[in-house]
Amino acid sequence: MSEVVKLRWFGHACFRISGDITVVIDPFHERDVGYPTPKTRADVVLITHDHFDHNRADVIEGDFRIIRTPGVHEVMGVTFRGIPSYHDSSRGRLRGENTIYVFEMNGIKFCHLGDLGERLSDEKIEEIGDVDVLMIPVGGHFTIGPEEASELVERMSPRVTVPMHYKTPVIDFPIKPVDEFLRGKENVREFRESEVEVRLPERPEIWVLQYG
Template sequence: MEITWLGHACFQLRGKQVTLVTDPFTPQQGSSLGKISASIVTISHDHPGHNNSAAIGGNPRVVRSPGEYEVSDVLITGIASYHDNKRGQERGRNTIYVIHMDGLVICHLGDLGHTLQEEQLEEVADADILLIPIGGQSTIHATQAAEVISQVEPRIVIPMHYNSALEESAGALNKFCREMGVEPPAPQPKFVVTPGTLPVETQIVLLTPRS
């Protein structure tokens, strides 16, 4: 599988036969999705930075709520969560997605606003790859992100929802790496992984946003 970060919470997961895009954003100044096609699009919540499914070509199946789905041999479980730590009173609901694809289990946390509750953790505990927000403000911050990682214990962690070009967000990345006890690894344009190449210990992978 080839994983590309398109920016914000948007990833392209390109498998052997299926391409899936998470949380396509509405283009803003300096950022654009470009021309992308997919078989499946997941939407974690109905905000402009996450719900631009119309921008994705290929007439994809759009998944936008909790539940169990099977699309083109890809199994997807949507798990109810919140966009804040007050049970959605401030920013509403958020859907976590667990995606079974090409022998890998990928968990996209969307704009998660709290650490995982027991029933959510049961659903995501098998995740090999965790796509996790670290920027704070409208999501969990670096310290909470490190706590979620210790809850899930994935093999690969890919931070999202921060902007390395902005000083404040770059600071969030540095703080996250300190919380994890590692030096920031060199960013790469894409990450290629198979079940056989998963590391034994949790590894942080930084991707350069394509947008």
């Protein structure tokens, strides 16, 4: 059993969480997004919704299990809970549905919100439960924006918040940069690396990773 969990951000909404098993979330191809195509193996690939910039499981190597639906999924001793939500604030009429994933690895509880576009109800937040590491979209336009993301972080109270799905020099999407989410916030850690070991802080922090 691995005692170390590492978190890597490939860019956009794509992450790799490596511990007892390796999980990749929302992979993409570089010609669709601009970030380099993730080159990695996985045991599990999570797809939050079936849009071109989130669903390219074909770029991932290995004999992996794909999860793309709400519900409870057991893989290699890890329980993945998929919680239904919407990609927009119109109950999915504009951009469809989105699956929030919650799972625990090495005692650390992760939550990836996908392309969340709605304000979550108190009941939905209760269903998600306590979260240690929250991966949250902050760029707006296609998802919740900086203000909505800030409010949601306050309501969910994760130990670590990792912003995603925001404007960078390599992505040509009409979304906002991470600075708008970070404005006025304390305990922001900006890393030079794309991959970090997950050590939960005593006080809540925001982790800004490099893509790659």
